[in-house]
Amino acid sequence: MDKLKLRTSIEAARSSIPDERRHAASVRIRESLMDRPWVQMAGLIACYWSIGTEPATHGLVFALWKHGATVILPVLREDDDLDWAVYDGPDTLAPGRFGLMEPVDTRRxxxxxxxxALVIVPALAVDASTGVRLGRGGGSYDRALARVGPNVPTVALLHDGELLDGVPAEAHDRAVRYAATPDGIVRIPTDA
Known part of the structure; x- marks a missing residue:
């Protein structure tokens, strides 16, 4: 299956998830992450502010911040690369490009x-054996992941059924080291 067809299929499946189930799944993902020592000890965490049918990160970002971590969120640049700014509570966000909520803090x-020390990214799917993630097609997170050090935990948040045996990949696609699903955190068994 090519990327476009897979994206369309996953987005349709996500749209069919009832709101209550999507919310419960996001809470389980947040709780699983917050229980991990490598999450609890991370002083600076790059995350994202979820939109639409993505696993919700609003509660996760708030919990990380309340736990004492410095959380940076992306700011989408004109060239579709990601700048970063510090989240300092729910009142420090404003609509950016395409209406995406972004921190109003100084761009970093x-x-x-x-x-x-931890990078949490969105994905539509992750390959269970390689860690390659399927994004929305803009390449923004592939560029960001290319900048992350080899020992930093990188985590993609997924709904049930989105950790797959095979995701189409191109040379620029970057892998993640973990997939967080409602059933728990899965370590990708590669050097990714």
Missing amino acids: GVDAVRTA
Whole structure:
């Protein structure tokens, strides 16, 4: 299956998930992540503010921030790369490009993600054996993941059934080291 067909299929499946089930799944993902020592000890965490049918991150971002982590969220640049700014509570977000909620704090630059001790990214699917993630097609997170060090945990948040045996990949696609699903955290068994 090619990327476009897989994206369309996953987005249709996500749209059919009832709101209550989607919310419960997001709570389980958040609780699983917050129970991990490598999440609890991360001082600087790059995350994202979810939209639409993505596993919700609003509660996760707030919980990380309340736990004492510095959370940076992406700011979509004109060239579709990601700048980063600090989240300092729910009142510090404003609509950016395409209506995406972004922090109003000073921009830290595209390389700010290099200093994160944990990076949490969106995905439509992740290959269970390679860690390659399927995004929405803009390449923004592939560029960000290319800047992340080899020992930093990178986690994609998924709904049930989105950790797959095979995801179409191209040379620019970047892998993640973990997939967080409602059933728990899965370590991808590669050097990704």
